[in-house]
Amino acid sequence: TSTHFSLPSLQSIFSLSPIVFRAVTYHVFKALKKKMGLPLMMERSSNNNNVVELSRVAVSDTHGEDSPYFAGWKAYDENPYEESHNPSGVIQMGLAENQVSFDLLESYLAKKNPEVSMWGSKGAPGFRENALFQDYHGLKSFRQAMASFMQQIRGGKARFDPDRIVLTAGATAANELLTFILADPNDALLVPTPYYPGFDRDLRWRTGVRIVPIHCDSSNHFQITPEALEQAYQTARDANIRVRGVLITNPSNPLGATVQKKVLEDLLDFCVRMNIHLVSDEIYSGSVFHASEFTSVAEIVENIDDVSVKERVHIVYSLSKDLGLPGFRVGTIYSYNDNVVRTARRMSSFTLVSSQTQHMLASMLSDEEFTEKYIRINRERLRRRYETIVEGLKKAGIECLKGNAGLFCWMNLGFLLDTKTKQGELELWDVILKELKLNISPGSSCHCSEYGWFRVCFANMSEKTLEIALERIHEFMDRRRGF
Amino acid sequence: MRLIVPLQGVVQGRGGLFVGSLIPCCLFYFLQLYLKRRRSPPPPPPDSDSTELPRTSSRSSLFTRGNSIGRVRVSSRAAPLAKPPDSPYYIGLERVKTDPYDRVSNRDGIIQLGLAESTLCFDLLQRWMSDNLMESLMIQSDVDGGFDVSSIAMYQPFEGLLEVRVAFADFMSRIMGGNVSFDPSNMVITAGGTPAVEVLAFCLADHGNAFLIPSPYYPGFDRDIKFRTGIELIPVHCRSSDNFTVTVSALEQSLNQARKRGSKVSGILFSNPSNPVGNILSRETLHAILSFAQEKNIHVISDEIFAGSVYGDKEFVSLAEVAASGDFDKSRVHIIYGLSKDLSLPGFRTGVIYSFHEDVVSAAKKLMRFCSMPVPVQRILISLLSDTRFIEEYMAAHKQRIRDKHFLFVEGLKQLGIPCAESGGGLYCWVDMSSLLTSYSQKGELELFEKLLSVAKINATPGTACYCIEPGWFRCCFTALADEDIPVIMERIKLLAESSTS
Numbered sequence: 001t002s003t004h005f006s007l008p009s010l011q012s013i014f015s016l017s018p019i020v021f022r023a024v025t026y027h028v029f030k031a032l033k034k035k036m037g038l039p040l041m042m043e044r045s046s047n048n049n050n051v052v053e054l055s056r057v058a059v060s061d062t063h064g065e066d067s068p069y070f071a072g073w074k075a076y077d078e079n080p081y082e083e084s085h086n087p088s089g090v091i092q093m094g095l096a097e098n099q100v101s102f103d104l105l106e107s108y109l110a111k112k113n114p115e116v117s118m119w120g121s122k123g124a125p126g127f128r129e130n131a132l133f134q135d136y137h138g139l140k141s142f143r144q145a146m147a148s149f150m151q152q153i154r155g156g157k158a159r160f161d162p163d164r165i166v167l168t169a170g171a172t173a174a175n176e177l178l179t180f181i182l183a184d185p186n187d188a189l190l191v192p193t194p195y196y197p198g199f200d201r202d203l204r205w206r207t208g209v210r211i212v213p214i215h216c217d218s219s220n221h222f223q224i225t226p227e228a229l230e231q232a233y234q235t236a237r238d239a240n241i242r243v244r245g246v247l248i249t250n251p252s253n254p255l256g257a258t259v260q261k262k263v264l265e266d267l268l269d270f271c272v273r274m275n276i277h278l279v280s281d282e283i284y285s286g287s288v289f290h291a292s293e294f295t296s297v298a299e300i301v302e303n304i305d306d307v308s309v310k311e312r313v314h315i316v317y318s319l320s321k322d323l324g325l326p327g328f329r330v331g332t333i334y335s336y337n338d339n340v341v342r343t344a345r346r347m348s349s350f351t352l353v354s355s356q357t358q359h360m361l362a363s364m365l366s367d368e369e370f371t372e373k374y375i376r377i378n379r380e381r382l383r384r385r386y387e388t389i390v391e392g393l394k395k396a397g398i399e400c401l402k403g404n405a406g407l408f409c410w411m412n413l414g415f416l417l418d419t420k421t422k423q424g425e426l427e428l429w430d431v432i433l434k435e436l437k438l439n440i441s442p443g444s445s446c447h448c449s450e451y452g453w454f455r456v457c458f459a460n461m462s463e464k465t466l467e468i469a470l471e472r473i474h475e476f477m478d479r480r481r482g483f
Numbered sequence: 484m485r486l487i488v489p490l491q492g493v494v495q496g497r498g499g500l501f502v503g504s505l506i507p508c509c510l511f512y513f514l515q516l517y518l519k520r521r522r523s524p525p526p527p528p529p530d531s532d533s534t535e536l537p538r539t540s541s542r543s544s545l546f547t548r549g550n551s552i553g554r555v556r557v558s559s560r561a562a563p564l565a566k567p568p569d570s571p572y573y574i575g576l577e578r579v580k581t582d583p584y585d586r587v588s589n590r591d592g593i594i595q596l597g598l599a600e601s602t603l604c605f606d607l608l609q610r611w612m613s614d615n616l617m618e619s620l621m622i623q624s625d626v627d628g629g630f631d632v633s634s635i636a637m638y639q640p641f642e643g644l645l646e647v648r649v650a651f652a653d654f655m656s657r658i659m660g661g662n663v664s665f666d667p668s669n670m671v672i673t674a675g676g677t678p679a680v681e682v683l684a685f686c687l688a689d690h691g692n693a694f695l696i697p698s699p700y701y702p703g704f705d706r707d708i709k710f711r712t713g714i715e716l717i718p719v720h721c722r723s724s725d726n727f728t729v730t731v732s733a734l735e736q737s738l739n740q741a742r743k744r745g746s747k748v749s750g751i752l753f754s755n756p757s758n759p760v761g762n763i764l765s766r767e768t769l770h771a772i773l774s775f776a777q778e779k780n781i782h783v784i785s786d787e788i789f790a791g792s793v794y795g796d797k798e799f800v801s802l803a804e805v806a807a808s809g810d811f812d813k814s815r816v817h818i819i820y821g822l823s824k825d826l827s828l829p830g831f832r833t834g835v836i837y838s839f840h841e842d843v844v845s846a847a848k849k850l851m852r853f854c855s856m857p858v859p860v861q862r863i864l865i866s867l868l869s870d871t872r873f874i875e876e877y878m879a880a881h882k883q884r885i886r887d888k889h890f891l892f893v894e895g896l897k898q899l900g901i902p903c904a905e906s907g908g909g910l911y912c913w914v915d916m917s918s919l920l921t922s923y924s925q926k927g928e929l930e931l932f933e934k935l936l937s938v939a940k941i942n943a944t945p946g947t948a949c950y951c952i953e954p955g956w957f958r959c960c961f962t963a964l965a966d967e968d969i970p971v972i973m974e975r976i977k978l979l980a981e982s983s984t985s
Contacts, residue, residue, distance in 0.1 A: 028511070050780050052815040053749070058686040058846040065849060097638060106632045109621075127609050132600060133830040134675075134823075169674050169832075173853045180711055181561040185690075206685055206711070206850070244558070275553045312555040326638045327858030329674070339557055343564045349706070350678045351854045355830030360859065 072439040097460040098324040133355040138167040142358040145365035158298035171318035171331040173351040183244035194446035245277030254455035256403035286322030288405040289383035311337035392470035407459035414452025572702035572948040601962035603884040619866030641851035643672030650868040658791040663804035676821035678854035679834035688749035697729035699949035720952040750782030756908025759958035791825030794886035795907025813839035895973040910962040917955025939975040
């Protein structure tokens with residue numbers, strides 16, 4: 001007779017311990033449900049003292065504001081430099097804001113009939129439409145003005161169709177919106193390092209999308225190489241993460257340099273091969289010192305007829321940097337993909353540009369005489385500022401990456417680090433903050449793989465303040481050299 | 484028998500225990516695989532734009548790949564947005580755009596009764612704007628007395644300047660009866676009521692969680708809450724017998740049903756004055772809802788965007804007032820506000836999130852970078868909302884004019900034998916057109932909606948779009964109408980009624 005071992009035993013286990021059975025199946029189900037993301041059954045009495053729960057988004061620290069770099073902002077808030085009242089305070093060199101051309105804006109706004117710019121060309125009766133207008137298509141005249149402005153910045157080398165412009169309340173919102181549209185939770189965007197620290201928050205926080213870095217280094221001025229691209233893609237693949245696109249900033253933040261045309265072509269080629277999107281954040285396109293040195297991805301796409309190539313390209317723009325109007329909250333997504341335009345438009349309900357703002361700026365942006373003059377003078381002033389700071393740093397023995405755009409320079413203090421590590425970099429950053437009272441951005445906050453680089457903003461202060469900052473750096477370097 | 488014996492043999496045999504546990508494991512594995520495949524992103528939606536460009540090989544040889552390039556896809560959460568909306572709420576709004584009524588130039592056009600907007604007091608607003616707008620915007624420079632653009636151009640805290648939050652706090656307290664005070668540091672200013680609702684939802688619930696929402700409810704909540712947060716809305720059906728007022732027993736029932744289904748309910752969302760019905764929740768009802776929420780340990784969100792548009796005899800009480808009175812855990816109470824309805828400024832994009840929970844305020848502040856109010860608009864509002872004399876005059880006129888218009892509209896309908904629900908707030912009334920239905924069903928209601936649109940040329944929002952469980956109810960917004968328009972509307976409805984009975 002064979003030994004029975006089986007159903008009776010199984011049965012006995014199950015009958016003798018129904019609790020065990022129920023517990024096992026409950027936990028198995030729970031684990032499965034959790035893995036599949038299905039809602040769990042309401043737990044009984046898991047109320048810890050009746051404290052009401054918040055969402056994962058609310059409690060997550062993806063907003064990044066708990067990172068050590070915010071100590072710099074705090075130090076500035078507590079002791080801000082002020083030319084006359086507090087000349088020994090902290091100078092804010094961590095905020096990429098453009099204040100060099102305010103006078104041009106002021107004279108324009110004061111000169112033109114203000115009533116007209118408030119309500120549009122109709123004058124006061126325009127108020128009614130202004131107050132009621134909340135169409136996510138945006139004011140046609142404003143979109144036309146944006147299109148013509150973007151065209152002007154690129155010297156007419158690319159044309160922009162106003163119907164492909166989707167308005168958002170700032171570029172921050174534009175980048176997040178595009179991420180929602182192009183990628184699902186746990187998908188990834190490839191972003192070249194070093195990159196704007198805000199991307200960690202803007203691209204990931206609410207969207208649940210990941211960033212996989214494309215590592216760049218100083219050996220080739222931090223340009224993206226095909227090898228680095230392939231490597232990043234492979235890294236994602238190995239981790240079972242689906243890559244949905246590449247997101248670049250051109251001109252680059254924090255490098256302050258334009259992306260070379262060849263690199264852009266290689267990027268587009270790569271995106272076509274992998275069948276993914278290409279997002280180009282061109283928020284600093286109007287802040288290139290010499291117009292000829294900037295190639296927009298729009299120029300490259302201009303000569304392509306193949307829709308399946310074009311429709312993966314999307315451009316983000318804003319008036320916060322080039323026009324110095326971050327307070328107005330005006331951003332835009334320009335997409336060559338009809339589906340994306342349609343979807344982005346509908347989703348922009350969550351981040352509309354105020355009708356008031358659209359009216360105020362439509363006439364200003366379509367005034368080609370003003371915009372041509374503004375762009376030209378703004379570029380010139382930024383170039384001069386850049387030269388001032390780079391020269392000043394050179395005299396102090398500090399080299400910067402050769403830049404040609406933006407509101408900042410990328411400074412190399414690697415030679416000052418005790419150890420070429422993140423810790424070493426943060427220690428130096430802390431010294432610069434506490435001793436020199438300068439708030440600059442360390443490369444590690446931008447995910448730079450080389451330590452010792454710092455981003456230094458120069459356009460959000462007067463020339464005098466910039467001089468004082470340079471003096472402090474000189475003194476510091478002198479002390480270091482033991483004078 | 485022949486089947487069972489071998490099975491028994493398998494099971495009772497030596498490997499019985501092994502097989503006995505292997506089979507369920509295999510089943511689980513295949514179940515998991517099946518579910519995972521179902522959840523994977525759907526294939527890309529067919530382009531509704533049928534004019535697909537012919538594929539030509541590009542001039543630039545770099546990108547020639549023949550016809551083997553796949554069309555690049557958007558995310559699965561974006562796919563539903565690409566399709567045209569199918570709710571009658573949006574369909575109606577679109578139809579009006581094709582043939583909008585104009586008293587002078589297009590008397591046969593479609594009259595818009597589907598948008599809750601008020602133009603009744605534009606004359607007052609316009610006057611204020613032309614007198615004060617420039618000063619409020621063009622702040623004088625200390626240096627040379629000229630215009631200082633940096634006051635409106637530069638980065639400011641995304642949650643709004645302290646002055647604008649103070650102005651809002653004061654304004655809200657005033658219009659909500661004066662017995663409640665709002666702390667500006669609990670307040671976050673957004674670019675509209677839509678982002679206010681979405682941001683709050685993002686802070687209070689996870690993807691897959693749910694809010695209970697008394698129905699009928701504002702159709703826009705489907706978009707505001709569900710689109711990107713993935714939070715479910717569970718309607719709690721209210722009936723005409725209670726004048727569509729929510730009861731705690733209904734909430735309790737919905738909550739239990741949700742739990743049985745495995746949904747986690749994170750909170751209750753309601754609008755007060757309610758949209759689309761227009762009734763004001765009493766202090767007792769608010770108290771009961773709060774107690775219920777406290778007992779179940781969930782959040783309560785009160786959308787009070789129509790708080791200043793109260794024209795009936797019932798006084799409006801804010802949830803904030805009730806929360807402050809009893810001994811409730813206030814951290815679960817959140818309020819939404821905005822100026823689109825009370826001050827007729829939807830285009831400006833003005834929204835407020837007010838929360839007693841400091842972590843919610845903190846998270847919401849950080850989320851404001853995605854939807855903050857532009858600084859020039861903040862400056863205008865600081866000036867406008869602090870002009871207490873103007874605000875008093877405006878709010879009094881606003882209420883009076885809504886009351887008058889409401890009376891005319893409801894009377895006109897009464898003459899036709901069409902009753903309305905009792906309402907005391909909002910810019911609309913909740914109309915019972917069941918007598919005009921061919922069949923007392925959702926189908927009948929949608930047929931009537933279509934007839935109203937195409938025959939009577941009137942866009943009214945059907946109850947189906949608002950998840951109303953009783954067919955035949957329509958929301959009619961009347962605050963953008965001139966007195967002369969009302970007889971036109973009534974005439975059209977009368978003709979429709981006569982033609983349907985004949």
